[in-house]
Amino acid sequence: MMGLVLATASVASLAPCLATIPLFAVNPFTEPVGVVHYLIVGAVLFTAGIACMTLKRNALGILMGIELVLNGANINFVAFASPYLRAEGAPTLGLDGQVVALFVILLAAAEAAVALAITLNFYNNHATVDVDRADDLKG
Amino acid sequence: MxxxxxxxxxxxxxxxxxxPPLATTLAALPALxxxxxxxxxxxxxxxxxxxxxxxxxxxxxxxxxxxxxxxxxxxxxxxxxxxxxxxxxxxxxxxxxxxxxxxxxxxxxxxxxxxxxxxxxxxxxxxxxxxxxxxxxxLSLLLTAAFSVDAWRGPGVGVVPAPSATPLGMALVGVRVDEPPAGTPVGGRVGYMLPFEIVSVHLLVVLVGAAYLARAKRRRTPRPIDALASAMPVETVATAAPVATMAPTGRSAGGAKSALVGGGR
Amino acid sequence: MAEFLIGLGLPGWVAWSIAALVAAVLLLNVIAGGALVFIWAERKIAARIQDRLGPTRTGGRFGWLQSLADGIKLLAKEDLMPEGADGLLFRLAPYVSFCASFCAFIALPFAFDVVGQRLNVGVFFVVAVLGLEVFGVILAGYASASKWSLFGAMREAAQVVSYEVPLGMCVVVPVMLAGTMDLVTIGEKQAGWMSSWYLFHDPFTFIIFWVYVTCAVASVNRAPFDLAEAESELVAGFHTEYSGLRWSFFFMAEYGSMFLVSGLAAVLFLGGWNGPVPVARLLGFSDGTGESAAYVVRLVGLANLMGKATLGVLFMMWIRWTLPRLRIDQVMTTCLKYCTPIAAVMFAGAMFWQLFLPGGLFPGWGRPAGEIREGWLEGPGGLPAAASPAEDRSSTVTGGDPVERAGLATRSPR
Incomplete structure (x- = not known):
């Protein structure tokens, strides 16, 4: 239910924004998609990740939010790197974008490992994964 | 192909x-x-x-x-x-x-x-x-930014790119064999050998660090989780037998304990 | 095939859809039909190893209709779900397993160019997608609301992190020798007599093949690595609570992935569609001698690969009914403490061998010059030829709708 609320709220706030933008200048069914379509997906994933990080009280949920954010960024890198999506005459990142995406994936794996270890320690010490209970240092 | x-x-x-006959009957299909x-x-x-x-x-x-x-x-x-x-x-x-x-x-x-x-x-x-x-x-901020650049907005050229795995691998060992994208200044392209090595060492450090952080420590006072487990009444475990009609809460508690006990290899 | 249909006057999209549909159905039949045959074979082999007769009555003398009868029985069974189960995940889990097993077949070549979708990163794709099959197992174990299932899922997770590392290292060795991750090219590089198989390339690859076999058996959850199932300890492990059609999906996924890892072993180490003796070439059939000859070559290749993969599956059955099950700590020890270092050393060894003796153990034996067809690295100057790849890659589709993805690219032979 809250998901529905969230979705409608997003759509409602986006409506004026969408109206001013020539979103469907490209017919997505018959023409090749462009960079901007990938950017939209990246933006949605990024936003969902940020929302996840701020909303969740479960430490694992926050971790998942981070993964989503990194993925949103990765989609952008790959989109900018792709010669397929590039518009006529527009520049592209070439291979460099893919290399950066590769590094992001690797570092995200490393980050997940460390974050999981921290979560495990936190659970051992507090018998919970609720980050709101991690207030030992609060004065 | x-x-x-x-x-x-x-x-x-x-x-x-x-x-001819098949083609004429099927001639209407592309119009769909x-x-x-x-x-x-x-x-x-x-x-x-x-x-x-x-x-x-x-x-x-x-x-x-x-x-x-x-x-x-x-x-x-x-x-x-x-x-x-x-x-x-x-x-x-x-x-x-x-x-x-x-x-x-x-x-x-x-x-x-x-x-x-x-x-x-x-x-x-x-x-x-x-x-x-x-x-x-x-989201609206990001979308506005995405739509504000003209070069990103048009339809893609739709050219299927060359396979990128080998150029990617070569770039990681410091040799660039890929075609430079149009408009790249000559001489500005570098390999990624040093970042590649840094990432490798970084991964190794993370591996060791994560193992260190998550290791089973010997402690004098029992962990809260152990106290929780020992405080759990035995009946909970006994009733949480794997039958189809158990209550969800009993299942979860029993499952948790057994998993943790069994997991402590 | 699509070209043929276009030639009949069909519009392009209809032709492509039909071709893709036929390919998907063919792949599905490989899994389902293979499962039928292999289940019967498994029963007979198990019985013979244990000095029994096995199925003898259903469908004639050897009971060869037994698995069909089993299938009908499974269809008629009541579909149960435990009360405390997580409904969505419980229902989803078998399909996740099956889809992962099925999707991996897309990139597996059955003969030269007879491949669902030729991928530039074929090896990597197969291993990655095969790893997703575990996901269904863990979901099933969690969602079943049963202690046995949860135990099975936990063991499966522990097993996954142990075997994935050495498995990846083993798979990398043929990739290194061939210089590409394209499964079609890897298979094609082993053309010729048996001596040009990567299994006999050098002593290191011979050893690493057996490491791969160990890890592959672990990856399909077969005894002695069937910890997640462990019917003598955990009732039936992760699928304790499943019955009927959903259970049979798990079963088909298991047999599908058995066939898949055997096929992958065949392509990577055992010469793929190149038989021990190049029969077709000795008889004078090759791509150059005409269209029908090219089809004969492909047919022989198909028989070769199928035979090798079937042998691999039979080998796994033999192991299953011979060796006792390991404990979970023994599994992790085997995979992490033994297989990983062995694989690492063999990897380094194969690397140096390739550096100093690139021809392999039997350089130039029976491998005719010019027999290697289109490795795309062999463009002019050894650098990526700009022209060929764009034409070879029919599309970049993966995931999603299997019908769309599995356009069986039987290219017209040249």
């Missing part, structure tokens, strides 16, 4: 001499609205919808296992997007590392939070509202 995705409407008139569809774009819409939908589902779900499941689906659809954009190696990498890594995340989620109160920690509804508003404004 150039691509089953970007198929055009075949000009039937050039083929009528091959099998489906004939002009660019399958690459349709698959993009499919994967994009899956990725976005499951990403929002991650935010909306409360159960940690469901969240992990949706996350895996979202990441898998993202891998599909990478394949569509011509980044095959990145896509396969995404499937292997991200989805595999998230698998471990899921398992840890199950192991850590299989106790009933921890499976779903619900945020307060005011938090949800705030997040929805903040998220929507952030």
């Amino acid at each position: 150039t691509g089953m995705l970007d198929m055009d409407i075949i000009d039937i008139s050039t083929l009528t001499h091959v099998v 609205p489906i004939a002009g569809i660019n399958w690459h774009s349709v698959l993009f819409l499919l994967f994009a919808g899956l990725a976005c939908g499951f990403a929002i589902a991650v935010v909306a779900a409360d159960n940690v296992v469901r969240m992990a499941l949706y996350l895996v689906f979202s990441l898998g659809a993202t891998a599909g997007l990478f394949f569509l954009a011509g980044a095959e190696f990145i896509g396969a990498m995404q499937l292997m590392i991200y989805v595999g890594g998230t698998l471990v995340l899921l398992v840890f989620g199950v192991m850590l939070t299989a106790q009933a109160p921890l499976v779903s920690i619900k945020p307060s509804s005011s938090d949800r509202t705030l997040t929805a508003v903040a998220g929507a404004s952030l």
